[in-house]
Amino acid sequence: MTHPQQAPSGPRSALLPADAEPAGSGTDTRGPRLASVVVFVHDLDDSVDFYRELLRMEVTVRTTSAALLVGRNGFQVYVRTVGPRAAHPVGHVGAQYVIWTADGPEDFQRCERVLKARSDHVYTSHGEGFTVIEGRDPSGLPVLVAYPGPDEVARLEIIARYYA
Structure with a gap:
């Protein structure tokens, strides 16, 4: 794991660039936040169920080749079928992983049970004050759930598994 040279204090400060102005300094450091993820899958029905x-999302729109799932916080997952032979090249340009944050310790344990029951591969790693469990969705894509989230425990390291 790689550690930063100077670890900032407080959970939110670890998420801001070193040259960002602190809150209340007259400069607004807030920016866009992630709202949706698009996941290409082999089988729409299996993936939507997973x-x-x-x-714990609800399907709000569905067609023969795609579905929109929405969580209670408004976050969206678009699931789009691309057929059983479509490849997912790891290591190419573009997002490789999405890491979800469990709602609490009980929710993290529930996610772990779901991944162990529905996934061929489950891997658990521990960072400084947080845990990540990794499984696979029905298309073999990595699915990661962490607890606690970065808003509760600052990420002061990069987990080598995700960049090695």
Whole structure:
């Protein structure tokens, strides 16, 4: 794991660039936040069932080739089928992983049970004050759930597994 040279104090400060102005300094440091993720999958029905159970989301729109799942916080997951032979090249340009944050310790344990029951591969790693569990969705894509989230425990390290 790689550690930063100077660890800032407080959970939110670890998420801001070193040259960002502190809150209340007259400069607004807030920016866009992630609202949606698009996941290309092999089988729409299996994947929708998986993500609904794991993420506790509801299907709000569905077609023959796509579905929109929405969580209670408004976050969206678009699930789009691309067929059983479509490849997912790891290591190419673009997002490789999405890490979800469990709602609490009980929710983290529930996510762990879902991943162990529905996933061929489950891996657990521990960071400074947080834990990440990794499983696979029905298309073999990595699905990661962490607890506590970065808003509760600052990430002061980079987990080597995700960049090695």
